[in-house]
Amino acid sequence: MIGKISIDLHKVSKTVNLAIPTLAILFFLAGWKLSYYFHFGTIAFALLTLINFFYMRVQTGHALLRNFGLMGQARYMMESIGPELRQYFFANDTEEKPFNRTERSEVYRKAKGVDSATSFGSQHEFDAREVKVRHSMYPILKDQQIPYSLTFGSERGIENTYTIDKPFIISAMSYGALGEKAVRSLARGAKKAGIPMNTGEGGYPKYHLDEGCDLIFQMGTAKFGVRNDDGTLNDAKLSELVNKDSIKMIEIKLSQGAKPGKGGLLPKEKITDEIAELRGVPKGKDVISPPFHPECVGAQNTVQFIAHVQQVSGLPVGIKLCVGRPAQLEELIVEMVAQNTFPDWISVDGSEGGTGAAPKAFIDSVGMPLYPALKTVNDLLSKHGARDKLKLLAAGKLVSPERQMVAFCLGADAVYSARGFMLALGCIQALQCGNNTCPVGITTHDPELQRGIDIDVKSDRVSNYVHNLQHDLEELLSAAGCRSVQELSFDHLYIPSESTLAPYVTR
């Protein structure tokens, strides 16, 4: 570095640390002898001197502050606005995670009903690992398509079947993870769009019921809302709950993509009177969601438990899981066949799924990603003759028509999305869901932050999003020459050898 102008940060900070008290003294002298107004400077620099003393001599938690004082703080300040700066200025349109700018913008446009035509060319990489949809040489017209319809529970011939006429469902997000206004916006939007919404494991769905949309009640591992004190199922509470007209189906959550095999903890500070009542838990102590249902500790009793919930509720009952070891899943399917008891659907959640808060290790590295997991489940079901005994739902970043198409080709009958709908509500991916500080008021209970949400406007965004997804799906189906999503198959996918799906291709 000889001969070059460089900045030695060590020297700069030493100079600054010396300059601060020196200036305090100079200002004091000037205030005394020249003009009293200089004492504003005296006080300011005296305060900085004190803070510096605290950093360098008192606190022990940060070595950087101990060594460099206030100048060290500059690093932390710059670092703290790094995520914003990167998002605003420096990050490439296709490099942010979990959703890059092009993916987010696509949802925003669909939610606002703005045309999403793109010019000149794609931002994607073509000779890489991305899966593409194979179109037909003979596309069909949209009016040749069969209107979508899917009936849950038809296989068992139960009385309370439930039919959806659009292949989109709002995936589980609890009241708790979401604030009241977000829940209301989603529920009202679901009603406007004519799609059902999953309640998440937040217990009694008070605000969802208020808005009157169709609901899939989720029973988490702690069974909030329908639990006994020991965390087992309270049949009476469940039968009471299913009496509500809006509750159409029940989903038993076995595991979730973002943290499969991990429960959760609701700290006692967060348990308000309302949360205690809705979830059916005592106030004043932490509530643990166990990593599994006490009733489900093996294939046999898991299937029995499904049958039990089906019998008590009289509604279609599904299970949600993230795939870990396919062999275990196969065991479960074999057991279903043996007991001739099937859930009315299986929701496959990919390990790329979202959450309000989960340990980083789980978010990043446990569970199978959606595409291979979905393909595995579909194949295993077919292998054991069980595919037509139930429906298959899929979740895991299915926020755009492209990814949804792939899921349909892999066997999904309908798609779930959680974060797609959050983006439709105006989520800016600030990554603060677990801190109660969501800047757009979605995953927070702070009334000042929720103030930003206008439920009417946001619920329209939700329904626009659904309509525009449906529009694109129909166009893609026509291009593939298919009359319904059921006609899509694995052969409709172009799978490069770098893809996670490559091992499933029979060449």
Added chain:
Amino acid sequence: MNKATSSTISWIAQIGAVVIMGQSLFFKFTAHPESVAIFTDIGMEPNGRILIGVVELIACLLLLRPASAHYGALLGACTMGGAIVGHFTQIGWTGERGQLGLLAVLVFVFCAVILYIRRMDLPFIKVALDESKRRPARED
């Protein structure tokens, strides 16, 4: 010290600081002769008198809201610091001025107590205090 006691102490100090600073505002804004005399001595009459009055008024208002009390205390401590410097240099401690000086010291102490109790609210300070006691985030 548990949460309730420290919160009570903080409130007593907040009210104390507001009452003392508040009544002095009356003398500043009505141009009371002693107040004018002091500010003349330090060469800040009349603008400085009004300016300091306004700053103290803002400190009082901030001190009354729990969410901003720490900023009020910081502002209060700084203005009182300035006053105390004055008493040691140009104003002196004789007669009524001595009383005023002691009141300034008292408000300074109140503000210091508030700042100590509410240290976890202070930007730049809280980051360096023990973080390990924070509770885990909720998981859902």
